[in-house]
Amino acid sequence: MSDTTVKKVSANSSPTGEMGQKYLVAGKSMSLRLWSQEQPGEPKPKQAREYETVGYVIEGKAELHIEDQIVKLEPGDSWLVPKGASHTYKIIDPFTAVEATSPPARVDERDES
Numbered sequence: 001m002s003d004t005t006v007k008k009v010s011a012n013s014s015p016t017g018e019m020g021q022k023y024l025v026a027g028k029s030m031s032l033r034l035w036s037q038e039q040p041g042e043p044k045p046k047q048a049r050e051y052e053t054v055g056y057v058i059e060g061k062a063e064l065h066i067e068d069q070i071v072k073l074e075p076g077d078s079w080l081v082p083k084g085a086s087h088t089y090k091i092i093d094p095f096t097a098v099e100a101t102s103p104p105a106r107v108d109e110r111d112e113s
Contacts, residue, residue, distance in 0.1 A: 003028075011036075019044075023106050024098075031104035035097045038062075043090040049111075051101045053081040060095030073097075 009025045011034055016022055024032040043065060056078045064071040064079055066087040073079060073095075081087050089095075105111040 017106070017111055019111070021099075021111070026104045026106060029104075030100055030102040031106060032098060032100050033105065035095065035099070038091050038095040040091045040093065043088040046086045046088045048084050048086045049081075049101075049105070050083060051103055051105050052083045053099050053101050053105075055079050055081075055097050055099040058096040058098065060097075061092040062095045062097075063090040063092065065090060 007025050007027075011022055011024060014022045014024055014034075017033075020035065020038060022034040022036065024034055026032070038060070043063075046065065055073075057073050057075050059075050062073045064073055064081070064087060066081060066085055071079060
């Protein structure tokens with residue numbers, strides 16, 4: 001029998017991670033998170049994560065510093081960070097974006113530094 005579980009998650013009651021991300025819904029092979037009104041500042045140290053990330057910018061501007069590249073992100077842009085790629089973000093203007101991760105970022109403490 002297949003899994004037919006349906007989940008609904010309200011962002012108002014979602015848990016917040018140590019980097020400021022709101023964990024929205026998670027399935028067995030992917031999860032969704034929200035970055036809301038992230039403020040400008042210096043980039044954090046680069047990290048390489050054990051999951052693939054795709055994202056979409058809702059508002060604001062940022063730079064994705066990935067490997068030896070800088071990718072400018074603006075409203076309407078989407079991006080991909082491959083699993084294991086060294087990267088960080090520099091927020092330019094208050095930034096709101098959604099990201100999907102596969103496998104789920106929060107499982108097995110994949111999101112912890």
